[in-house]
Amino acid sequence: MAFNLKGRSFLTLKDYSPEEISFLLDLSHQVKRERKSLNIMLRFRGKTLALLFEKRSTRTRCAFETAFGEEGGHPVFLSSQDIQLGAKESIEDTARVLGRMFDAIQFRGFKQENVDKLAEFSGVPVYNGLTDLYHPTQILADLMTVQEVFGSLKGRKLVYTGDGRNNVARSLMIGCSKMGVDYTVISPEELQPKNDLVEYCRNFSGESGSKIEIASDISTGVKDADVIYTDVWVSMGEEDKARERMELLRPYQVDSKMMAQTGKSSTIFMHCLPAVKGNEVTFDVIESSCSKVWDEAENRKHTIKAIMLATI
Ligand code: CP
Numbered sequence: 001m002a003f004n005l006k007g008r009s010f011l012t013l014k015d016y017s018p019e020e021i022s023f024l025l026d027l028s029h030q031v032k033r034e035r036k037s038l039n040i041m042l043r044f045r046g047k048t049l050a051l052l053f054e055k056r057s058t059r060t061r062c063a064f065e066t067a068f069g070e071e072g073g074h075p076v077f078l079s080s081q082d083i084q085l086g087a088k089e090s091i092e093d094t095a096r097v098l099g100r101m102f103d104a105i106q107f108r109g110f111k112q113e114n115v116d117k118l119a120e121f122s123g124v125p126v127y128n129g130l131t132d133l134y135h136p137t138q139i140l141a142d143l144m145t146v147q148e149v150f151g152s153l154k155g156r157k158l159v160y161t162g163d164g165r166n167n168v169a170r171s172l173m174i175g176c177s178k179m180g181v182d183y184t185v186i187s188p189e190e191l192q193p194k195n196d197l198v199e200y201c202r203n204f205s206g207e208s209g210s211k212i213e214i215a216s217d218i219s220t221g222v223k224d225a226d227v228i229y230t231d232v233w234v235s236m237g238e239e240d241k242a243r244e245r246m247e248l249l250r251p252y253q254v255d256s257k258m259m260a261q262t263g264k265s266s267t268i269f270m271h272c273l274p275a276v277k278g279n280e281v282t283f284d285v286i287e288s289s290c291s292k293v294w295d296e297a298e299n300r301k302h303t304i305k306a307i308m309l310a311t312i
């Protein structure tokens, strides 16, 4: 079913219904097919996109730039060293100025409240390209990848192991609970998701049929997993926590033993990337045939194009 999402921002998956997420995923598969058959339609001709980055990025930046550029749009990369973002000028004023010049804005940075303010004051669609709290565009690519491998989402079991309260883990829990994917997080108590988010997600799981579980025992937690997913132990902005994270998370590394403990030979490995091989995942797992990380990275582009096509 088609939905009219014109003018909508994409700040967290909380704002999107399961039907709207399904629509965006269908559109993502469509634009991927178009791209593969070199059927490019210049749907962003005459449009401009501001790309604001306070933190580094490879995939998100390149996905936005290439998806927008190849459809005839003009993306403008602005790091926080280049513009007055919250330094000499308030976020609200920056938002109002950018909204007069651009058709859409992407923001990657620290505070969720800043991307929320950009959306409130710019008057154009704003996309969250990662904040300390959420990474919603990543999760669309992850769900798309699961659909490609397994054909469907409902009833699949995704196990996230590692830092269970970071931006990716939080967003995955929201996405999975809305889309009927069972979500288990295995992490030490200190790094488990907060109760309020777990309760929020459990509200959706009632409707979608997904089960949300918090586990600390690895062997029972990973049993029957279709997907084992992990992310870095130290997210951007938390570099001072590196030493304590290594100690806490070492037992949660994804290795071939953990992959075997699922009891399924079809289990795939996923990671949003960038990965620190030897920390959260062993070299042999990420380089094995069960690893879908490169498809997942490519799908960032198709899903981001779909979001922009739907909202601009
Ligand atoms: N997964 C992801 O967001 O990668 P980048 O940090 O390279 O954008």
Ligand code: NVA
Pocket: 130, 166, 167, 168, 231, 232, 234, 235, 236, 272, 273, 274
């Ligand atoms: N949790 C990681 C994700 C990187 C894409 C971070 O915030 O650094």
